[in-house]
Amino acid sequence: MLEEGPDLVEIPSQPSPPTRPGRTSSVCGNCRFGETRFCGTLMGSVSGIQAAQKTVRARYNVVRSGDIKDSVVVICEGWALSYMQLSDGKRQALSILSAGDMVSPMSLLERRQTFSVQAVTDVRYSMLPRRDVKARLQHDFDLVAAWARLVAMQAHKAHQHIADLGRRLAPARIASLILQARRQADEVGDLVGDTFPFPLRQQHIADLIGSTTIHINRLLGTLRKDAVFELSHGVARVLDHPKLLEMAED
Amino acid sequence: MLEEGPDLVEIPSQPSPPTRPGRTSSVCGNCRFGETRFCGTLMGSVSGIQAAQKTVRARYNVVRSGDIKDSVVVICEGWALSYMQLSDGKRQALSILSAGDMVSPMSLLERRQTFSVQAVTDVRYSMLPRRDVKARLQHDFDLVAAWARLVAMQAHKAHQHIADLGRRLAPARIASLILQARRQADEVGDLVGDTFPFPLRQQHIADLIGSTTIHINRLLGTLRKDAVFELSHGVARVLDHPKLLEMAED
DNA sequence: CGGTACATTGAGAAATTTCAAAGTTGGTGG
DNA sequence: CCACCAACTTTGAAATTTCTCAATGTACCG
Numbered sequence: 423m424l425e426e427g428p429d430l431v432e433i434p435s436q437p438s439p440p441t442r443p444g445r446t447s448s449v450c451g452n453c454r455f456g457e458t459r460f461c462g463t464l465m466g467s468v469s470g471i472q473a474a475q476k477t478v479r480a481r482y483n484v485v486r487s488g489d490i491k492d493s494v495v496v497i498c499e500g501w502a503l504s505y506m507q508l509s510d511g512k513r514q515a516l517s518i519l520s521a522g523d524m525v526s527p528m529s530l531l532e533r534r535q536t537f538s539v540q541a542v543t544d545v546r547y548s549m550l551p552r553r554d555v556k557a558r559l560q561h562d563f564d565l566v567a568a569w570a571r572l573v574a575m576q577a578h579k580a581h582q583h584i585a586d587l588g589r590r591l592a593p594a595r596i597a598s599l600i601l602q603a604r605r606q607a608d609e610v611g612d613l614v615g616d617t618f619p620f621p622l623r624q625q626h627i628a629d630l631i632g633s634t635t636i637h638i639n640r641l642l643g644t645l646r647k648d649a650v651f652e653l654s655h656g657v658a659r660v661l662d663h664p665k666l667l668e669m670a671e672d
Numbered sequence: 673m674l675e676e677g678p679d680l681v682e683i684p685s686q687p688s689p690p691t692r693p694g695r696t697s698s699v700c701g702n703c704r705f706g707e708t709r710f711c712g713t714l715m716g717s718v719s720g721i722q723a724a725q726k727t728v729r730a731r732y733n734v735v736r737s738g739d740i741k742d743s744v745v746v747i748c749e750g751w752a753l754s755y756m757q758l759s760d761g762k763r764q765a766l767s768i769l770s771a772g773d774m775v776s777p778m779s780l781l782e783r784r785q786t787f788s789v790q791a792v793t794d795v796r797y798s799m800l801p802r803r804d805v806k807a808r809l810q811h812d813f814d815l816v817a818a819w820a821r822l823v824a825m826q827a828h829k830a831h832q833h834i835a836d837l838g839r840r841l842a843p844a845r846i847a848s849l850i851l852q853a854r855r856q857a858d859e860v861g862d863l864v865g866d867t868f869p870f871p872l873r874q875q876h877i878a879d880l881i882g883s884t885t886i887h888i889n890r891l892l893g894t895l896r897k898d899a900v901f902e903l904s905h906g907v908a909r910v911l912d913h914p915k916l917l918e919m920a921e922d
Numbered sequence: 923c924g925g926t927a928c929a930t931t932g933a934g935a936a937a938t939t940t941c942a943a944a945g946t947t948g949g950t951g952g
Numbered sequence: 953c954c955a956c957c958a959a960c961t962t963t964g965a966a967a968t969t970t971c972t973c974a975a976t977g978t979a980c981c982g
Contacts, residue, residue, distance in 0.1 A: 481959090506835040509921050514838040516831055528824040531817060536828050560813050567781065573823055574778040578786050580830040581766055585756040587837035588764040588882025591937070623960070632838025637938060639962060671759050731927090841969070873928070887970060889930060 449475055450548065453498065459522035460572050461496040461548070464555060464565065471555065473548040478541045485525060485539040492533060493549035495525040500545035501621050504537050505629060515629035517579065518603070518622070521610075527573045530556060543621045543656075587632045595631045596641055597669035600651060604660055620658035699725055700798065703748065709772035710822050711746040711798070714805060714815065721805065723798040728791045735775060735789040742783060743799035745775040750795035751871050754787050755879060765879035767829065768853070768872075771860075777823045780806060793871045793906075837882045845881045846891055847919035850901060854910060870908035 450465040450473055457463050465471055475498070478484055485495060487507055497519050504525065505515040516537060519525060525539055530552060559565050586595050607618035622630075628638045645651040650662040650669075660666060700715040700723055707713050715721055725748070728734055735745060737757055747769050754775065755765040766787060769775060775789055780802060809815050836845050857868035872880075878888045895901040900912040900919075910916060 506831055508835060508839055512839045514835040516834060528820070528827050531820050532824055537831060563810050566816060570778070570781050573827075574782055577778050577823075577827065577830065580827065580834065581756055581787060583834050584766055584830065584837060585758060585764040587834060589758055589762045625960080634939060635961085636940085636963090643962080875928080884971060885929085886931090886972085893930075 449473060449498070453522075455522045460527075460568055461522065461524060461550075463568060464550070464558065471550055471558065473550050475546065475548055477544065477546045479544050480541050483538060483540050484545060484547060485535050485537075487535055487538045489535045490533045491529065491535060491549075492552050494529050494552055494555055495539070496548045496550065497521055497523045497525065498546045498548055501542040502539050502545050503542055503622075503626055503629065504539045506537050513629055514632060515626065516583070517576075518630070520606070524572065527569060527576060530559070530569070542623070542626060592631060592633050592637060593641055593669055594671060595633075596627065596638070596645075597666045599627065599630060600658065600660065601666055601670055603658065616660045616663075618658055619656060620653060621656040699723060699748070703772075705772045710777075710818055711772065711774060711800070713818060714800070714808065721800055721808065723800050725796065725798055727794065727796050729794050730791050733788060733790050734795060734797060735785050735787075737785055737788045739785045740783045741779065741785060741799075742802050744779050744802055744805055745789070746798045746800065747771055747773045747775065748796045748798055751792040752789050752795050753792055753872075753876055753879065754789045756787050763879055764882060765876065766833070767826075768856075768880070770856070774822065777819060777826060780809070780819070792873075792876060842881060842883050842887060843891055843919055844921060845883075846877065846888070846895075847916045849877065849880060850908065850910065851916055851920055853908065866910045866913075868908055869906060870903060871906040 450462065453462060455462055457466055465473065473496075474493070484497075484502055485491070499521055502519040502525075503515045504517050504519060505513045507513050519539065525547075526535070526537075529535065533552070559569060586598060590598070603620055604613065604618060607613045607620075612618050624635045624638045624642065627633075627642075628635045631638065642651070642653060646653075648662075648665075650660075650665045652659040652661065700712065703712060705712055707716055715723065723746075724743070734747075734752055735741070749771055752769040752775075753765045754767050754769060755763045757763050769789065775797075776785070776787075779785065783802070809819065836848060840848070853870055854863065854868055857863045857870075862868050874885045874888045874892065877883075877892075878885045881888065892901070892903060896903075898912075898915075900910075900915045902909040902911065
């Protein structure tokens with residue numbers, strides 16, 4: 423698994439983070455997701471919440487475990503990975519974050535981040551002041567419910583992840599990951615034929631799956647050889663969907 | 673891992689579940705935890721929430737994945753395990769539930785249970801009508817916050833679990849589990865010297881750890897031989913705390 | 923006594939990691 | 953245009969970890 427990243431993978435220094443700040447709140451108004459996502463509903467026409475937009479380049483951190491943040495982070499564009507950093511330097515990815523995802527619904531209460539987030543591609547994200555968001559929720563129980571639904575979904579995903587890691591062999595986990603990404607792409611309209619964007623590196627897959635790059639590499643090699651799945655240059659291609667379903671046995 | 677349990681392990685039939693119903697709400701008033709737990713706060717003096725008390729014997733289910741429940745379940749006495757049931761019959765435990773634990777904070781919204789809960793020892797539990805609880809939350813944002821804190825804690829535990837399963841070898845996971853149980857026992861005052869109650873069977877440990885009984889058995893054997901940890905008749909004993917800490921590398 | 927749940931052991935098989943070393947690719951500065 | 957570098961991918965072989973299969977042993981209960 424990926425050891426604590428080299429300098430390039432982490433934000434190199436506090437003074438000059440690879441970030442270009444900016445302050446807009448109309449950005450959300452132009453968002454391709456409109457109000458289909460929680461962040462959209464939250465920002466809806468009359469919220470008056472001011473979102474600060476930022477950008478980080480691939481392989482840099484959006485959030486670091488332990489950071490104290492007074493904002494809720496929402497990914498607007500690009501892919502990122504949330505992960506836990508283990509004491510011995512290993513890391514385990516928790517989930518894929520892409521456009522429209524709130525980095526952590528929980529961060530509404532806890533200023534201290536309990537996990538890190540690293541950009542896979544270049545990432546654009548918004549920071550919503552926690553105070554404002556909280557106030558908004560306080561006045562609108564429906565929003566609380568929507569938020570809770572989000573939390574519930576994430577909890578369920580976490581449980582699936584636990585079951586995957588605890589009870590499945592690597593091939594099944596990979597198949598499962600691929601299918602999940604395909605489904606997601608489909609929902610967002612990014613699925614073109616049997617092809618969809620998949621910018622994760624083998625290292626990222628290994629981190630999600632709880633395995634090593636080397637093993638992932640061999641498994642992907644097999645999938646390619648067997649004409650089941652191909653991955654190259656950030657584009658995934660499912661050649662044998664039924665086979666994948668069978669492998670993931672879901 | 674445990675295959676879909678034999679009949680005895682599951683509730684044998686709908687007509688005569690091994691449950692003796694009863695309806696009391698003063699029970700919570702007499703609870704040893706008072707208002708230190710969320711359920712206590714929730715039921716606090718003036719809530720007027722009516723809790724139905726039930727009991728199930730060891731190895732029976734408290735909740736089954738897919739059940740539709742209009743109540744929130746809280747464990748009052750005994751130990752239980754929440755777990756995911758995989759399609760191929762295997763199961764993966766998610767967490768230990770003991771006195772004072774709400775089975776799932778998420779169940780406040782979702783009637784459909786997304787995981788199962790099985791009693792490890794005999795278990796007494798309360799069922800709080802969701803409608804009432806929800807109403808209570810709606811009138812008291814502080815309760816929402818308390819609830820959210822609970823959710824956040826569980827999310828964090830889930831993340832730890834994911835990291836454990838994905839990135840640690842079985843010995844480290846066992847050590848980690850033991851220490852967690854010890855800490856928990858300590859907090860509740862159940863730690864006597866180096867000894868504390870630990871009713872989990874090797875099978876349960878395997879299900880939590882994502883391993884097999886046989887493997888667990890050998891590892892526990894080693895721990896015993898090396899005078900690090902002993903487990904017998906539901907009582908655990910930590911002989912070499914530092915060693916365990918080192919193994920869990922936390 | 924018979925049965926069920928649980929713990930324990932041995933031996934071989936399978937999955938996965940580790941170590942070591944090349945091969946590729948895309949971008950950058952000269 | 954070329955050399956070079958960093959990030960990635962690929963391969964081989966040996967070492968570890970963990971699982972599976974197959975028995976056997978043990979304690980408690982009705």
